[in-house]
Amino acid sequence: MWRPHDKAILSVPDQGEEGAQAAAPFLSARPPFAIDPSWVLVEAGFDPKYEPGIESIFTVANGYVGTRGSLAERASPSSPVTYLAGVFTGTEGGGGIRKLAELPDWTHLRVLVEGVPLSLDTGTTLDHRRILDLQHGLLFRNWRHQDDQGRVTTLTYVRALCFHDRHLLLQSVTITPENYEGNISIESITRRPQPEIHWSSAAEGDPAVILGRTDRGTTIAMTSRSRLRHEKGLEGAGNGPGEACAEQWTWRAQRGAAVRFDRSVVVYSSREVRDPAGAASDHARRASETEPDAHLLRHAQAWEDRWRASEVEVVGDETAQRVLRFAAYHLHSAVNPQDEHVSIGARALTGPTYKGHVFWDTEIYLLPFYTFTDPRAARALLQYRFHTLPAARDRARRWGYGGALYAWESADTGADVTPETVRAPDGRLVQVLTGIQEHHISADIAYAVWQYWQATADEDFFFAAGVDILIETARFWATRGRVEPDGRYHIRTVIGPDEYHESVDDNAYTNVMAQWTLERAADTVDWLRSRHPEVWPVISERLQVMPDEPESWRRTAALLVTGFDPATNLFEQFAGFFDLEDLDLQPYRPMSVPIDVTLGRERTQRAQVVKQADVVALSALLWERFPVAVHEANFRYYEPRTAHGSSLSPALHALVSARLGEADLAAQYFQDASTIDLSHHGSKAAGGVHIATLGGLWQAVVFGMGGIRLREGGLVIDPHLPSNWDRLSFPLQWSGRSISVTIDREPGQVTVDFRSGEPMTVELSHGSIEEITSPHRYVAHRVGAGWGEWQESKR
Incomplete structure (x- = not known):
């Protein structure tokens, strides 16, 4: 009846009438619309050692807040966290780490039978399933519990972070005593996390509002409304603002009589409004005037709107279909098109790894999905880079460069928040050089701006923000290197996407992307001068563009060392790469641990071992720039030397291999990428889902198997379907x-x-x-x- 996904406890119901019947018990109790069993992801049973990964995978989010798929009663080792996008705590620099703000745990519910809490650790679990409805953004849970007295209780939970109203969070539980009468209680508890945020009750107004204040002075307000639906013997009580705010409801339960508890929570911060407490209280009052099911219906309709604009359909490969739905679900959940001051961290709003920091992942791996399915969201993400442009300018100035050098890891202000050291697997403290040397991010952001503009023709954005990013990043690249005695322009001491090799010179990816940025910035100035003379004087004055700057950018681009050898069609990944040990990686595959752990950091750095797509990434981004023979030669050379030590790597290899006509190899890489989160019981997702990989999966299918490429005035289609895709x-x-x-x-x-x-x-x-x-x-x-x-x- 249940078909497992790979080696996981994750599954989906079988298709057809039999599958629909299997899904019916947990999908019929609610909600007020039909649910397709082929769209649900199911965890059957419960194993605490897999709980961290399962909670990441089953996260519900709406781009403003994200709540991990934890159990309401807090089973060990649960991490019941709700993240608030755009709000960070902690310090920048000096060893301090900024991290995404965590809200009080609004999901905590305890159900007690005759005063004894129901728990997965006690009694007998007759049935337990967590169900994520990808189509409607709903998390269900069905739990049949038998206590030591033989009493059987069925509990059905529903959780939603509303898409139609991003400040509104909903949770309900329906409790049915199957074979007994007795006293049942439910406790709704809100516990305060993170010592970096000081929480207290509102001094006046709504007593249900709790206020948090971050170390940067951001105020957060949360309030809740609860309702129990039962006709007889209802008692309710709430306590004060101590360690935990709680409500308790008790009633005399009748055999087979279901009771439903609904809770709605509203969140605001001073990022959006001047009076978060007042806004939360007013919003909660208005929301309570509408039935929870009506909110769920509007939430589901908002999700269906997004799917109409984005659903990829695969016939012939049910696993690929499910993976693509899972990917798009989390991509939609991660973004807020209404907030242009927020971006998406490396694990979105699903887990603590990387602490919500924003990397190049957003522009290179995520943005294309939004650009081609939800342009408003893409624009909002690029506006974040525009609003943090002052920090990038300041960073370049402090390092002695012109223009704008974006932070390798950024948070709310755009300042660099890359940690200075990390703990290596052997316990040693290792200096982190990415924040100092991985500068290709400035070219990556420029690339994203250009791609968005070419795909949307959004001139309002381009004139007001995009041009600034292009010109300032070009100015950075015009000063990052220098012309040396050989007459060529060199960029030294960098890290490319292959982070196994640090402090290298003339990394091909970095230099080609820098060259491309310089050329596009020059083209942009020429285009504005000739085609838009009405706006160019304003832009030129704003950015203080000198008359000879565009031509100087072109000269620098022409002199840039790219490492390309026309005799072999190969790019040397960086100066001296071809002189390193040419190590055969085949004996080490499949790799259960990263190759730099197996070989040691020093030997890895002395070998032609590539962490992730580096030169190959150029083929993914700049296909039209080079002949197919160049892409072919570099893929054939670098693909067997790539260890895929980053989750970012397989999806780009899937894209490029598909474009080269290797559709079945592309399918294998697609499978490798898809199992990063959805295999091994979700254990690799313990710190959050790999959101960049999920964006890369979409690109692999649409740009690779589907063969979509941008061309001026339209699109190119060059399809290459895997052999099992109909x-x-x-x-x-x-x-x-x-x-x-x-x-x-x-x-x-x-x-x-x-x-x-x-x-x-x-x-x-x-x-x-x-x-x-x-x-x-x-x-x-x-x-x-x-x-x-x-x-x-x-x-």
Whole structure:
């Protein structure tokens, strides 16, 4: 009845009538809309050693807050954390670490039968399942418990962090005594976490409001409203603002009579409003005037809207379909399109690893998903980089450079929060050099700005913010290196994406991306001068652009050392890389521990062992810049030398191998990426889901297997489906147009449904180019190794 996912206790119900019947017991009690069993992820049973990873995977979030999928009664070793996006505690620099703020645990509920708490550690667990409804963003839990007296109680929980109202958090539990009558109590407890935040009750107004104040002076307000639905013998009481705020409800339970407890929580901070306590109290009052099920319905509808714009459908591979839904679920949960001062940390709002810090992951791995499915969200993420541009300018100035050098790890202000040291597996303290040397992030952000602008034609953003980022990052690269006696421009002492090799010179990824940034910034100035003379004087004055700057950027770009050898078509990853020990990694595969642990850091640094896609990443980002032969040569050279010591690596290898026509190799890398969170009982996700990997999975499928590439005026489609995929379809937003693409293996067909927008061109690689219009459908069939002409078709 239950099909396991890989070696995990995670599963989904089987499809069809049998699967629907299996799902029915825990999906019928609520909510007020239909749930498709093929969209749910299930943990069957309970094993405490896997709890940290399961809680990450089952997180519910809405981009403003995120609550880990912990059990209401706090089973050990639970980590019941709710994160508040954009609010950090702790210090910057001097060894201090800024970390994402944690809210009081609003999910804590205890159910007592005749005064004895129900617990998974006592009595007998007859059935226990946690169920994540990916389609509607709901966490269910079904628990049948038999105590030592033989009393059987069924508890059904529902949890939601509302998508239609990001300040509203909902939880309910339905309690049914199956075979007894007696006294049942429920305690709703709010405990205060994090000593860095001082919590107290509101001095006036709503006594249910608790206030927190961070060390930076941010005020957080939380308030709750609870209701118990039962006709007889109801008693309720609440205590004061001590260590834990609590409400207790007690009633005389009747055999088989269900009682439902609903709790709604509202959160505000002084980031959004001047009076968080007043805003929370007013919002909670208004929310309580609407039935919880009505809120759930609006929440579900908001989720369905997002899925219509983003769902990737795979026919022929149910595991891939489930993985892509899981990925998109967490991607949607991580972002708040309404807040342009917040970005997404390396584990989103799902866990403590990296403490909510923002890396290059956001721009390179996450942003394309939002750019092509939710442009408002993409814009908000880029606005975070614009608002933190002053910190990047200050960082470059302090290091003696021009322009803007973005922090390798940033938090709320954009200042660098990279730790100075970390503990190595052998216990040694090791200096962290990424914050000092991994400068390619400034080019990565410029790339994201350009891609967003090309894909959306959002000139309002580009004129007001994007141009500033492009020009200031170009100024940084124009001063980061220097022209040396050989007449070439060198960038020394850096770390590329391959973090096994530190303090290297002329890293190919860094230098090519710097070269690209310099060229695009120069092109932008020329375009503004010629095409938008009405706005250029304002921008030029704002950024103090000198007349000769664009040409100087082009000269620097032309002199930049890239490590490319036209005789072999290879980029040398950095100066001297080809002189290192050429180590065969095959005897070490599969790697249960990172290769730098197996070999030791010193030997790894002396070998041609690559942590993650480095030169190969250039093929993922800049495909049109180089001939296919260059991509082919570099993939063949670097792929066997890559140890995939970072979760970021497999997805980019899937993308590039698909573009090279190696669809089954791409499928293998896709599987490797997908199992990072969803295998080994979720243990690798203990510190939070790997959100960049999830964004990379979407890119691997849409840009790799689906073959989507940007071209001026339209899109290129060059599909390469894995052998077990019968059909792939996905929607895209492009420059104000809405389209969907479907690729069928048999009879070898590509279909484009142009739903809305101005005419655009669609090119099939090795096929025809067609200007298409909405609302029409266009179909092309495979002819030999290429594609036939586009034909307009009826819907």
